[in-house]
Amino acid sequence: xxxxxxxxxxxxxxxxxxxxxxxxxxxxxxxxxxxxxxxxxxxxxxxxxxxxxxxxxxxxxxxxxxxxxxxxxxxxxxxxxxxxxxxxxxxxxxxxxxxxxxxxxxxxxxxxxxxxxxxxxxxxxxxxxxxxxxxxxxxxxxxxxxxxxxxxxxxxxxxxxxxxxxxxxxxxxxxxxxxxxxxxxxxxxxxxxxxxxxxxxxxxxxxxxxxxxxxxxxxxxxxxxxxxxxxxxxxxxxxxxxxxxxxxx
Amino acid sequence: xxxxxxxxxxxxxxxxxxxxxxxxxxxxxxxxxxxxxxxxxxxxxxxxxxxxxxxxxxxxxxxxxxxxxxxxxxxxxxxxxxxxxxxxxxxxxxxxxxxxxxxxxxxxxxxxxxxxxxxxxxxxxxxxxxxxxxxxxxxxxxxxxxxxxxxxxxxxxxxxxxxxxxxxxxxxxxxxxxxxxxxxxxxxxxxxxxxxxxxxxxxxxxxxxxxxxxxxxxxxxxxxxxxxxxxxxxxxxxxxxxxxxxxxxxxxxxxxxxxxxxxxxxxxxxxxxxxxxxxxxxxxxxxxxxxxxxxxxxxxxxxxx
Numbered sequence: 001x002x003x004x005x006x007x008x009x010x011x012x013x014x015x016x017x018x019x020x021x022x023x024x025x026x027x028x029x030x031x032x033x034x035x036x037x038x039x040x041x042x043x044x045x046x047x048x049x050x051x052x053x054x055x056x057x058x059x060x061x062x063x064x065x066x067x068x069x070x071x072x073x074x075x076x077x078x079x080x081x082x083x084x085x086x087x088x089x090x091x092x093x094x095x096x097x098x099x100x101x102x103x104x105x106x107x108x109x110x111x112x113x114x115x116x117x118x119x120x121x122x123x124x125x126x127x128x129x130x131x132x133x134x135x136x137x138x139x140x141x142x143x144x145x146x147x148x149x150x151x152x153x154x155x156x157x158x159x160x161x162x163x164x165x166x167x168x169x170x171x172x173x174x175x176x177x178x179x180x181x182x183x184x185x186x187x188x189x190x191x192x193x194x195x196x197x198x199x200x201x202x203x204x205x206x207x208x209x210x211x212x213x214x215x216x217x218x219x220x221x222x223x224x225x226x227x228x229x230x231x232x233x234x235x236x237x238x239x240x241x242x243x244x245x246x247x248x249x
Numbered sequence: 250x251x252x253x254x255x256x257x258x259x260x261x262x263x264x265x266x267x268x269x270x271x272x273x274x275x276x277x278x279x280x281x282x283x284x285x286x287x288x289x290x291x292x293x294x295x296x297x298x299x300x301x302x303x304x305x306x307x308x309x310x311x312x313x314x315x316x317x318x319x320x321x322x323x324x325x326x327x328x329x330x331x332x333x334x335x336x337x338x339x340x341x342x343x344x345x346x347x348x349x350x351x352x353x354x355x356x357x358x359x360x361x362x363x364x365x366x367x368x369x370x371x372x373x374x375x376x377x378x379x380x381x382x383x384x385x386x387x388x389x390x391x392x393x394x395x396x397x398x399x400x401x402x403x404x405x406x407x408x409x410x411x412x413x414x415x416x417x418x419x420x421x422x423x424x425x426x427x428x429x430x431x432x433x434x435x436x437x438x439x440x441x442x443x444x445x446x447x448x449x450x451x452x453x454x455x456x457x458x459x460x461x462x463x464x465x466x467x468x469x470x471x472x473x474x475x476x477x478x479x480x481x482x483x484x485x486x487x488x489x490x491x492x493x494x495x496x497x498x499x500x501x502x503x504x505x506x507x508x509x510x511x512x513x514x515x516x517x518x519x520x521x522x523x524x525x526x527x528x529x530x531x532x533x534x535x536x537x538x539x540x541x542x543x544x545x546x547x548x549x550x551x552x553x554x
Binding site: 017022091092093094096115116121122123124125126127128130131132136137138139140142153154155156157158159160161162163164166174175176207208209210211212213214215216217218219220223224226227228229230231233235236237238239240242243246248249 | 342348350353383423426473484490521523527534
């Protein structure tokens with residue numbers, strides 16, 4: 001079994017996101033998107049049961065490759081990535097086009113994603129990749145049971161449903177779906193010798209265009225100058241008064 | 250502009266998200282039709298104001314890819330230029346599939362859009378609603394995923410007059426379908442919402458919230474953190490990946506106010522926040538902020554209401 005699992009390098013979420021001409025500014029050092037840790041965890045659980053090969057696939061400015069290292073530290077075998085100036089500000093479809101080409105080049109049976117990246121948040125790439133690869137997409141997986149076959153539980157609008165994982169498919173895993181492992185010192189050292197390969201965009205078939213034109217970004221003033229009261233035991237009374245004023249009670 | 254809205258069915262009726270998008274499409278005077286995907290036997294989804302097509306799927310098979318192929322066919326046959334869907338699980342899957350078929354990248358998190366001289370422009374919510382990102386779409390077809398509560402729902406009369414098409418099953422068999430029980434006021438429609446966060450410390454303390462909710466006839470919500478921790482079902486999650494609510498009064502109990510959460514509640518009319526941490530971001534959204542322990546404030550509220 002060959003598994004490709006997507007890992008996006010993003011600016012450290014502790015810092016404020018900044019934009020330049022509509023595109024997120026990316027520092028040299030980016031970190032692994034926490035959202036992807038869930039997908040990687042599922043890939044590693046499958047690897048343990050079925051002796052699969054797990055390859056990280058990634059697109060975007062590679063910089064110091066810290067995020068890729070973090071993905072390898074969790075236990076993936078190797079990483080391939082595309083980093084090309086022409087992909088700067090790529091829309092979700094272009095991103096999916098590149099990632100599906102990478103998955104194809106690896107002959108991946110199973111391709112795994114988080115549900116949406118923390119920085120871009122379009123939430124469409126896993127499904128788009130499945131369409132490019134002509135595979136079914138099992139989206140929003142929130143639980144995985146691995147026995148002789150693999151049972152996936154999907155989140156639905158009304159509750160949940162279960163499916164058996166087919167031999168080939170694309171999966172997206174929700175945050176909180178599994179408990180991502182933390183690498184120990186040995187894992188961190190071992191990751192340093194794992195192969196990371198850059199794939200040239202000229203080796204891939206890309207037929208998407210940048211159809212979304214950036215116009216403007218505006219900051220929304222969310223903050224309210226509300227009343228703030230330190231509770232010294234009686235602050236509940238302020239709430240009661242306010243609820244009366246608002247005719248809730 | 251020829252427009253197709255992807256409709257969704259909740260409780261045998263068109264979802265509020267579908268009706269909101271229909272409301273916006275009518276206000277722009279678009280040439281609109283609805284294609285609704287669902288598994289209900291006899292839904293009342295015929296519309297007096299535009300054409301409705303029902304793509305009926307079996308709920309024991311995951312066949313949304315087949316639904317997308319059918320919708321692609323309709324889009325091509327009818328020369329549709331604008332495709333709209335709500336940011337729900339189902340529509341996200343469908344619009345993503347369609348974007349590959351039409352070779353047009355979709356726009357996510359849309360909170361407003363306009364059509365002028367054949368061009369679609371959008372306003373999208375980014376960074377948890379802190380900024381608005383504006384785009385113009387330059388492809389022949391535009392695909393938009395619209396956030397719930399962005400528009401007012403259309404007033405519409407339903408009838409049984411619609412074309413129904415049965416979709417083929419896929420090889421992916423679905424089993425153990427679980428439908429969460431919902432009782433009490435529903436999050437999306439309730440005038441008062443009380444939400445709980447990590448500051449409630451323990452799942453058992455949610456009883457305090459339940460008592461208060463029953464006194465105020467309020468719906469109960471929660472943060473992603475407590476839903477992930479299993480304190481509440483996903484259907485009660487308020488935030489970017491959960492529900493968007495816009496009640497008259499929103500009471501945030503022990504919620505720090507991560508941007509993920511803010512997106513789902515920042516348009517509430519009056520926000521009351523109770524949190525120990527004076528610096529918690531939720532206070533920036535609060536009309537009334539109480540800096541104190543939720544676990545001591547709520548019991549007093551319950552005793553005095």
